[in-house]
Amino acid sequence: MSIVSEPEEIVPPPAPAAPVAPATPNAWKGLAVRLHFYAGLFAAPFILVAAVTGALYALAPQLESWVYADQLTTSSTGSELPLATQVDAALATNPGGTLDAVRTAPEPGTTTRVLFNRDDLGESERWTVFVDPVTAEVKGEMATYGGSGALPLRTTVSQLHRNLMLGEPGRIYSEMAASWMWFVALGGLVLWVARWRAKRKRRIADLVRPEPGVKGRRRLVGRHGAVGVWLLAGMLFLSATGLTWSTYAGANISTIRSNLGWTTPKLETGAPSGGGHDGHGAAAPAEPPPAVSSATFDSVLGTARRAGIDAGALEIATPASAGALWTVTEIKTSLPTEADKISVDASTGTVVDTVRFDDWPLMAKLTTWTIAGHMGTLFGIANQLLLLAFAIGLIAVILLGYRMWWLRRPTKGGVPSPLAPRGQFRKLSQPVGFAVVLAAVVVGWFAPLFGISLVAFLAFDAWRGHRAVTRAAARAAAS
Template sequence: MSLVSEPTPEGTASPPIAPPAPPHLRRSAWKGLALRMHFYAGLFVGPFILVAAVTGVLYALLPQLESWIYDEHLHVPATSRELPLADQVAAALATNPAGTLDAVRPAPNPGDTTRVLFTQEGLGESERWTVFVDPGTAEVRGELVTYGTSGVLPLRMTLDQLHRNLLLGEPGRLYSELAASWLWVVALGGLVLWIARWRARRIRRAADLVRPERGVKGRRRLLGRHGALGVWLLLGMLFLSATGLTWSTYAGAGISDIRAQVGWSTPALDTGGGDHAGHGGGAPGAPVPVRPGQFDSVLTAARGAGIDARQVEVGVPAEAGGPWTVTEVKRSWPTQVDSIAIDAGTGTVVDEVRFANYPFMAKLARWGIDAHMGALFGVANQVVLVAFGIGLVTVILLGYRMWWVRRPDAGRPAPLVGRGQFRELSQPVGFAVVLAAVAIGWLAPLFGLSLLAFLLVDAWRGYRAAQREAAAG
């Protein structure tokens, strides 16, 4: 729609300048713009969200299965007698692992094994070679690669990487970041459309927002199920989108910068030599001379300093003469992630970080990530994630089914909303939309780039359609 009159032959009256769109048309433009964005995002980003949902469901189902599959590595006959860590570490070292001793995780409960962890060349980031030792007999029960602070085993590690990067390494993380960047947009756009439809039908019962329309068939039935289920899943979609972005590549870096600037970063333990060698990746640094008996003295000092969680990791110094670290690794509720640095020579604490002293936003980030992974509330957390994942898969498939029913071909009606919805908005509102898109694109670059790609594709399709109409006319 042009806002100025076109040149006319001399002697003819110029058509008047088109007036601004009235308020009711602007409201329709808002709905149309939301519908086109929801459609494009659902159509092209939906597959990425679908893969993330399916792999997330599988990951949430695995802890109990993993415990059964690796029972020989994880479990031993319970005994009241437990050997010193020195004997257990010596037994692990006797297997001659091709790596550098990095840390020990004492058996947290009777019947569990102790984990002795080594860094090795060739392992991926956050991967360590782990020797499982019976704490009662010092018998080595097996050896496996484990991953991350949670120490997941190969089966769940594979699914974790599939969910994170499709087993493609760092480049593959773009898929999950793209899914997280758009999930909240799709969710809120769908809510806007669903509420607009609810108001247009002059329905005043709030219950009708969360249940499908009854007595209808075909596309209306699909739409009712898609919309109502989307409302039920809304908070979950916003939560998973936010927590997923916190550890993504590009948006995650931006979020970390913002948190650092406002004082919301997670405090880091000062060991005098940078991050501990075992907490950054699988490649070993220069070996640090360690006597197995030091693990017992360091753990005793840590217990005396208030490190009381059953699940802890005792880490060797990052460099010769540096402090040892003892870190709580219990991620379920209540969270226990205190950490201290200890001078092994004197047994004194040289630094400490207590979860109670985390900034509130750092605590929320910790809880959010652990809930995202299904660890915060145990089985209940897993059940909620599985139910949500199945619901999200259903919403996506219903959306694709609606598109298929109304797919553009000779036997179908024209699209519900044509191009040009943005031009119908008032200039201040249009400027605000552009400004918001730029700001979000700066914080989440993959969102900005993919949005630009959508606009270019839409413009190209409009140009091609105009060419075809001109040729036909």
């Protein structure tokens, strides 16, 4: 009887462990390409809106001077009347509210502004009556905004640029733009320099001009990169200064400035905490301010002149509360900057405190100058033209970037050809990967909207990768 043995069970060999991708020298470039792509795709709309509204704001001072010429200028010539006469003329219009301050005519041919606080105005707004300093004729009245005294047209453009006219929630858009602009700029620079280094013949001029003699997408890339290099310094500058006005990153900047002693020196005004004229919209003091005599403006101005406050553009502010002092502030932030200020006891005609711009910490001066540069007021019309040219260039770079993406977009039935596939981070060495994560955490803490949106971008990319794998597996199973 023959015995047939059962076949031996064949045990398949164990599956080899998934190989760990070694660190590659070009992994950082691939990661930069991928991050720049996502930053450009998702953050560029915020930057684009900021650039368009910023271009409008760059033109706003000239438009304001033209639209409101009747209120801002006068053809009267001769000696200026006392401030008391000009204030009385403003009071005669029954503007309502309480008399807050007077801004003297900065130069011949311009009007004096008499400012009032009113309950029906928004935050940082004051009702302003424009008075001819020679004839005391009232030239008009309207609401003005902020320390710059912006008129309604410029205020509207400013709010559009700041928050899209959506109030505090709308400031998220501008903070997103400022938070990502520096990242997009530096990422683009890294890629542009890497592209330049890969050429056989490298010339410095090729870093600042498009590649000649090419067509199609290569021509778009050349223009996108070259213009981006020209805009790099401006993007970093506007990103940094824009963050100082932001809600979340701005709060961190204020804390850092305070801890390092970089804040503007405070003037002793005798007002209780929370009072003063800095806020123009802060909570009212416990005791209302005393009645103000219009003649006091002249005596306070005389005291200020004798104390060396000699600028043409001045704001003379009434006491914010009972027992507080008058203040006189130079308000010229352009170069050369005039920002001295004093507090005056009007009852005795004595100067109580003085803060000179020359004594400000260097960082406080730089903050004033950079903000003025951001607003286009640091060096006059040249500043405005520079901002306008920058905004136009930035709009062009963003549109070129989207055109480049459109040419590489996934088509129906087709497969996209990304410059850097997923998994670039895993190709980094451990020290470099740790440094990247640490830097992202630090920047994300400092600029929270940057950190939150970065996590959202990465989660979206991971979801798309998971979906692609799932679909590929489904297709394989079906076939």
